[in-house]
Amino acid sequence: MKAAVFHKIGDIRAETVADPAIEQPEDVILKVTSTAICGSDLHILNGFIPQLQDMVMGHEFMGIVEEAGPGVTKLKKGDRVVVPFPIACGHCFFCSMGLSPNCENSNPEKYGPEGDMLKGKGGALFGYTELYGGYSGGQAEYVRVPYANFGPRKIADSLSDEQVLFLTDIFPTGWSAIDWAQLQGGETVAIFGSGPVGLMAQKAAWLKGAGRVIAIDPLDYRLALAKRVNNVETINPDDADPVELIRQMTNGRGADVCVDAVGLEAERSFLDKVKATINFEKGTMKVLENCVKAVRRAGTVTVVGVYGTPFDNFPLHTIFDKGLKLQFGQAPVHKYIDELIPLVDEGKVILNDILTHTLPLTEVSHGYDIFKKKEDNCVKIILKP
Ligand SMILES: NC(=O)c1ccc[n+]([C@@H]2O[C@H](COP(=O)([O-])OP(=O)(O)OC[C@H]3O[C@@H](n4cnc5c(N)ncnc54)[C@H](O)[C@@H]3O)[C@@H](O)[C@H]2O)c1
Numbered sequence: 452m453k454a455a456v457f458h459k460i461g462d463i464r465a466e467t468v469a470d471p472a473i474e475q476p477e478d479v480i481l482k483v484t485s486t487a488i489c490g491s492d493l494h495i496l497n498g499f500i501p502q503l504q505d506m507v508m509g510h511e512f513m514g515i516v517e518e519a520g521p522g523v524t525k526l527k528k529g530d531r532v533v534v535p536f537p538i539a540c541g542h543c544f545f546c547s548m549g550l551s552p553n554c555e556n557s558n559p560e561k562y563g564p565e566g567d568m569l570k571g572k573g574g575a576l577f578g579y580t581e582l583y584g585g586y587s588g589g590q591a592e593y594v595r596v597p598y599a600n601f602g603p604r605k606i607a608d609s610l611s612d613e614q615v616l617f618l619t620d621i622f623p624t625g626w627s628a629i630d631w632a633q634l635q636g637g638e639t640v641a642i643f644g645s646g647p648v649g650l651m652a653q654k655a656a657w658l659k660g661a662g663r664v665i666a667i668d669p670l671d672y673r674l675a676l677a678k679r680v681n682n683v684e685t686i687n688p689d690d691a692d693p694v695e696l697i698r699q700m701t702n703g704r705g706a707d708v709c710v711d712a713v714g715l716e717a718e719r720s721f722l723d724k725v726k727a728t729i730n731f732e733k734g735t736m737k738v739l740e741n742c743v744k745a746v747r748r749a750g751t752v753t754v755v756g757v758y759g760t761p762f763d764n765f766p767l768h769t770i771f772d773k774g775l776k777l778q779f780g781q782a783p784v785h786k787y788i789d790e791l792i793p794l795v796d797e798g799k800v801i802l803n804d805i806l807t808h809t810l811p812l813t814e815v816s817h818g819y820d821i822f823k824k825k826e827d828n829c830v831k832i833i834l835k836p
């Protein structure tokens with residue numbers, strides 16, 4: 452089959468690889484009909500999340516069941532499904548609490564309580580390095596989906612792939628960032644990053660009752676899209692200090708909630724890069740620092756942007772003095788997806804208005820290139836195997 456294969460930093464290409472096969476009774480083999488490129492994939496492409504061997508990429512995908520293992524009771528050949536990006540068993544301590552990215556069974560080699568850089572990681576993720584289970588991903592013609600009684604969700608034929616594909620990751624991720632902040636109604640929510648994840652967090656903020664939604668991003672074309680599809684206020688941090696502006700917009704207090712939808716690959720200066728190298732840090736925590744500064748006292752900062760190393764000078768004193776609540780992590784997609792599918796089905800939210808490019812899987816290298824460089828007004832790419 453054809454698949455997008457990661458070889459080394461900067462090198463992802465469409466190639467012919469072996470077809471996947473059923474390995475466990477609860478596996479299905481999915482014929483992928485649509486798959487997307489994610490900001491999280493860029494961390495692998497750019498070497499921020501290490502991967503030393505070849506790997507089929509992709510954790511955002513949907514398709515049609517081609518073959519079901521003997522233990523699969525909930526799906527049969529021909530069913531059309533979307534698949535949450537965490538691989539989770541459905542019955543361990545964490546899965547039972549709705550915390551699927553911490554599944555105790557899906558990542559036996561590297562899992563542990565430590566959450567360290569190279570060991571004691573969380574549960575597995577599709578196409579997301581040996582650290583997260585070493586599973587082949589779904590930027591491919593076919594993919595093996597383990598724990599198929601727990602992960603895949605059937606989708607009505609009346610909904611197109613484009614309408615529902617972003618339920619695999621970015622919409623539940625944006626939703627997590629807002630749900631974690633437990634809005635009561637009327638809050639000002641400032642969302643750093645207006646990429647696919649930030650755009651989804653903007654939608655979630657309105658749906659959950661925010662009074663104001665502010666998008667911060669250095670890319671004007673992404674702010675323009677945010678304004679057009681999500682009716683948000685916008686700040687370009689290259690034009691003015693976003694922290695000062697957010698305070699000015701909120702009677703000097705700061706936003707009730709700040710969301711970091713950027714993570715470690717935020718824009719940074721040469722000096723930032725030198726400092727990071729000396730400190731063995733990967734990337735920067737500049738956006739997290741801005742969230743801590745721009746949030747009001749006793750407010751909430753939620754972090755869905757990815758971080759992979761410790762950072763010196765983490766602003767512990769500010770977090771304590773202001774009495775902040777913080778929540779971080781991979782999105783527990785399994786927990787939210789069943790309440791999100793009806794929102795799409797009933798037209799209460801539109802997800803594919805952020806889609807800018809649809810490419811054949813064979814053009815995956817080009818897709819990664821324009822998504823990484825933010826060229827051609829690229830926001831979100833769907834690949835068709
Ligand atoms: N927690 C999860 O479950 C989860 C799921 C999906 C993605 N993610 C992560 O979310 C992050 C965003 O993903 P994406 O697909 O939207 O990626 P993306 O790279 O398309 O978007 C990041 C955006 O941040 C902007 N940005 C850069 N520096 C900034 C700054 N200083 N202030 C404000 N904005 C800045 C960029 O211009 C870009 O628009 C990534 O770290 C990704 O790994 C996490």
Ligand SMILES: [Zn+2]
Nearest residue numbers: 489491511620
């Ligand atoms: Zn993703």
Ligand SMILES: [Zn+2]
Nearest residue numbers: 540543546554
């Ligand atoms: Zn589990």
